[in-house]
Amino acid sequence: MRSSARAINCLAVLALVLTACGTSSTSNTSSGPVTLTMWAMGDEGDKLPTSDAMQAFKKANPNITVNVTAIPWGVAHDKLVTAVAGRQTPDLSLMGTTWMGEFGKIGVLDQVPSSVSKSDFYSGAWDAVVVNGKAVGVPWYVDTRTLFYRTDLAQKAGINSAPQTWNDLMKLAQAYKASGSQYGIYLQSNDDQEWLPFLYSAGGDVMQNGKFTLDSQASVKSLTEWVKYFQQGLTPKSEAQGFDVTQTFTSGATPMFISGPWQISTLLKSDPQITGKWAVARVPKDQSSTSWAGGGDLAVFKNSQHRDAAWKLVQFLAQREQQISWFKTINDLPAVKAAWQDPALSGDQNLKVYGDQLTTTKAPPAIAEWTEIDKSINDWLEKASAGQVTPAQAAAGMQQAATSLHKP
Amino acid sequence: MVARPARRGGDVRAALTGYAFSAPYLILFLVFLALPILASLVLSFTDFSLGDLTAPLGAPFIGLQNYAKLFSDDNFRQAALNTAYFTVVGLIATTVLGLVAALGLNRALGRLRSVFRVGYYLPTVTSIVAIAVIWRFLLDPNFGLINGALKQIGISGPNWLGNPTLAMPCIIAMAVWRNLGNVMVLFLAGLQGIPEDVYEAARIDGATPWRELLRITLPMLRPTLLFVAVITSIGYLQLFEEPFIMTQGGPLNKTLSVSMYMYREGFSYFHLGYASSIGYVLFVVIAAVTALQFRLLRND
DSSP states (O other): OHHHHHHHHHHHHHHHHHHHHHHHHHHHSSSSOEEEEEEEEHHHHHHTTTSHHHHHHHHHOTTEEEEEEEEOHHHHHHHHHHHHHTTOOOSEEEEEGGGHHHHHHTTOBOOOOTTSOGGGBOHHHHHTTEETTEEOOEEEEEEEOEEEEEHHHHHHTTOOSOOOBHHHHHHHHHHHHHTTOSOSOBOOTTOHHHHHHHHHHTTOOSEETTEEOTTSHHHHHHHHHHHHHHHTTSSOSOOOTTOOHHHHHHHTSSOEEEEOTHHHHHHHHHOGGGTTSEEEEOOOBSSSOOEEEEEEEEEEBTTOSOHHHHHHHHHHHTSHHHHHHHHHHHOOEESBGGGGGSHHHHTOHHHHHHHHHTTSEEOOOOOTTHHHHHHHHHHHHHHHHTTSSOHHHHHHHHHHHHHHHOOO | OOHHHHHHHHHHHHHHHHHHHHHHHHHHHIIIIIHHHHHHHHHTTBOOOGGGTTSGGGOOBOTTHHHHHHHHOHHHHHHHHHHHHHHHHHHHHHHHHHHHHHHHHHHSOGGGHHHHHHHHHHHHHSOHHHHHHHHHHHTOTTTOHHHHHHHHTTOOOOOGGGSTTTHHHHHHHHHHHHHHHHHHHHHHHHHHTSOHHHHHHHHHTTOOHHHHIIIIIHHHTHHHHHHHHHHHHHHHHTOOHHHHHHTTTOSTTTTOOHHHHHHIIIIISOOHHHHHHHHHHHHHHHHHHHHHHHHHHOOO
8 A cells, every 4th residue: 555655656756757858848949839928119019019020920930929028118128127137038129229238248148149140230230239249139120310401491591402511510500590490400418319429420439449438539529519509509408308309390490400210200200291391411520420329139038948939030030021021110220231222221312311321330338337327428418518517527527427337 | 820821821822813913914014114124224235236136145245335425426416405405495385385275274265165175185186197297298398388378478488397497496386286285184184173262262362363373373283283294294305206207307417306316226227235225315314304303393
């Protein structure tokens, strides 16, 4: 009696061990059906599940189910941090380029498989996913800043060509104001995504050879130029939360602004009355015309049970055809250079400017503390814009803040 | 002597029953309040940051450095100043206006009284987030109702929340408007607790209404005043939602509050150690302010 009970116990344990082995072995090979959890932010998260690209992936990989969780951009960073802390990360996620350093450095991201070719992507976009010499994500779409300006009002002010240089930009802003616009341009007093193109174009950078160079001569020069627009009343001193520049652009109160590619479709859709009366131009040059590079990267988490399947999805989305299809869905600019030969992109005059601008961009450094360094740069920028500190003081303040926050 | 052991057993049983009944609360309190409070005290002596998430116990212990850093941190000093400004002005305005509203409602108005009571109290029971969003729209420089009204009479209104000197007064005005009802109800209850015969005696002695207010109403309202001051300043010192929704702490950090700075350090940058030390400083300040108010307004 007793021995038979023991035998049953042994059998039960054996069965448990066997089933345990069984489940773990299926998760290692990608033959069985797999369910991936993917986080995606903003519009990308809303539109990805039903997009043509995702349907095509499902057709090609019937055994992989993808559950996309849509998260608003505003809370995404904090949510990812919390997920890492609670070890509840998804299999893969869309990441803002500037977060790659942070998450790459704490070692929760899987290294990109060697079959992904770096040369397919814009170099500025690829640089942003490399942390400590290893690629930990794949650029999905790119983003940069260019100048939007009202051509009709420029003509009225007697200027018929796009501003090429800093001088042209200043002259055009003054001309707009002189010919009846409330302001000449809209520059956000506390957003370095609009100031960084000035810094880069003056030959400066945030970091060079592992050292911050925010107090360089180029930095002071770009801040001096930036502050002029505020001093001369060519741009609003400050704006309320939730301010929408397209409204004042349409009314003509701020006939220029520096922003990203999504504004093209926003303006076409919501402000058709000014279609044909505005254009996009490269950021004005000083030493060069170099803009800020950002965008979205796809990263796979090391904790994931289905890394192979996740990378399969990432590589699928980075194919030329899928990049074009995704552009048609949501107007995200392809990170894969070859996709830009498609007529959907090369046929549009405004998009061409973006494609052109993307060849000369710089990305903020991929360091863990970028989010907070970014915030203090914005704070100093705001102080300089308000005239509380001189450009030189702001540059020194930025340098000091960045140096003390960064732990190499 | 014989009964004693039995009674002791009864004591133990009674105590056990008591603990058993309070266990649901006690367990929740210990796990979700006492433990985190203790853990954050320990955290405030470490340099816990994002990198320590994967191995939380490896966070370096740095003693009082977080606290030392606080006092040389420009952002924290600005946040502390802003919070003090908000609390002092807000507390005085809320108390005075709440008292005036209560006095008015207590004496006059007759039938309209309940309409006004509901009117003043309504903002208090409305979600602060909804209120802050609506106020942001009202104060919008281009499309807001307030500047629209000013335009009608030929004044070009300022950029309320975008102006470094006007932003905080706007937030104070909103907070006062929202908390007025709460304070008013407390004062009303206090006023109704003052016996009528005291006023009668005063009137017989020929006291003017003004003297009645100064010599009878205010002294007899002292316990209510204390309660209002303590509750309001504890709430105001933790200012968070209003600037979080309306200004994000800007412009030029002029509406950054201590709680907001703590949130930013803790949950945007994940400096949990530093954020914990901010939390403890805020806690000590609140305790000290409350103690001071008890001293000043105590009934001797």
